[in-house]
Amino acid sequence: MSERRLFRRRALWIAGNWKMNGTRAETQAFFDALKSSFPKSDLPAALHTAIFVSPLSIDRALTVRGDLPVEIGLQNVHFESKGAYTGEISGPMALEAGVKLALVGHSERRQYFGETDATAKRRTESLLAQGFTVIHCIGETKTERLENQTENVLARQIDDGLPTEYSDRLIVAYEPVWAIGTGLTATPEQAEEAHAFIRARLATCYNREAAEKLPILYGGSVTPEVFPALLALPNVDGGLVGGASLKPESFRTLIEQGVEASRSAE
Ligand code: 13P
Numbered sequence: 001m002s003e004r005r006l007f008r009r010r011a012l013w014i015a016g017n018w019k020m021n022g023t024r025a026e027t028q029a030f031f032d033a034l035k036s037s038f039p040k041s042d043l044p045a046a047l048h049t050a051i052f053v054s055p056l057s058i059d060r061a062l063t064v065r066g067d068l069p070v071e072i073g074l075q076n077v078h079f080e081s082k083g084a085y086t087g088e089i090s091g092p093m094a095l096e097a098g099v100k101l102a103l104v105g106h107s108e109r110r111q112y113f114g115e116t117d118a119t120a121k122r123r124t125e126s127l128l129a130q131g132f133t134v135i136h137c138i139g140e141t142k143t144e145r146l147e148n149q150t151e152n153v154l155a156r157q158i159d160d161g162l163p164t165e166y167s168d169r170l171i172v173a174y175e176p177v178w179a180i181g182t183g184l185t186a187t188p189e190q191a192e193e194a195h196a197f198i199r200a201r202l203a204t205c206y207n208r209e210a211a212e213k214l215p216i217l218y219g220g221s222v223t224p225e226v227f228p229a230l231l232a233l234p235n236v237d238g239g240l241v242g243g244a245s246l247k248p249e250s251f252r253t254l255i256e257q258g259v260e261a262s263r264s265a266e
Helices: 003-008 024-037 055-064 091-097 107-113 117-129 142-146 150-161 188-205 208-213 227-231 248-263
Strands: 012-017 047-053 070-074 101-104 133-138 170-174 216-219 238-241
Touching: 012 216, 012 248, 024 055, 024 248, 047 055, 047 101, 047 248, 055 070, 055 091, 101 117, 117 133, 117 150, 133 150, 142 150, 150 188, 170 188, 188 208, 188 216, 188 227, 227 238, 227 248, 238 248
Parallel strands: 012 047, 012 238, 047 070, 070 101, 101 133, 133 170, 170 216, 216 238
Antiparallel strands: none
16 A cells, blocks of 8 residues: 555644634624635535634634534643643643633744643543644644754654654654744644654554554644645645634635645545
C-alpha cells in the first residue's frame, strides 16, 4: 500500500483557534454568516471542522451554530476536575456546557502562561480520560530552528508531553512558533519534513499502526492561498488556523479546500 493511500485513510481537520477574539455578538455574527454560505452538500465523513472559542462564547456558539457540522472547543482546560485553580476551567464544567473538544499546550500557553511539557501532558491525559478529543500542540521557536534544534525540540515535546497511552481521540498540531501570526507559513517542504519526523516519533512512542492513524495538523499563518499545497502533503491532515478562521468567508474557503482534499482522496 502506498504512503498516499495510508494518508487518505486518516481523518482531516479544519480547526479554527480564535485565541482571545470573538465576543458573544461577534460569535453570533460569524456563525450566522457561515450558515448562509456553508457548503450545501454533506461533508465527507472523515472531515471534521471545529472552532475553539472563548469560554464566555460557548453557549452562544453552540446555540447559533444550529445544525452546522462545526464542533465547538475550548482553548485551555485544567487537568483537575475542581479546586483552587483561579482562572481555570475544568473538564466537568466543559462537559456540562456541551463541549468535548480541547486544545492543549498551544505555544501561547507555553510562552505567556508557563505551560510545560509536563503540565500539557497532565491536561491531555486527564481530558482524554474524561472522554474529550484533544488537539495537542507542539512546535519549535525561530531560534530553535536556526540552531538546528527543530527535531530535538519536537522529540522532547512528544516524549515528555504526549500521553503515555495512545488514544484515537488524540490529535497533534505542529505549529512552528515562528510561523504563528507572522505571515511566514512553513513551506510545504518544511511542513512535510516536520510532520514525517513527528509521525516517525509517534511510532516509537506508541506503535506504527497508531502513528499512521493519528492526524497531524499544521498551524502557522494558514490562509486559503497556501492551504491546498499543505493539504496535498502525505503527512499533513488538516490545519489549526488562527487569523484566517476569524472571517466566515476565509474559514468557509478553508473548509471547501478540505472537502476537495477529502474527495480527491476517495
Ligand atoms: P495564525 O493562523 O494566526 O498564524 O495562528 C496559528 C495558531 O496559533 C493556531 O493555533
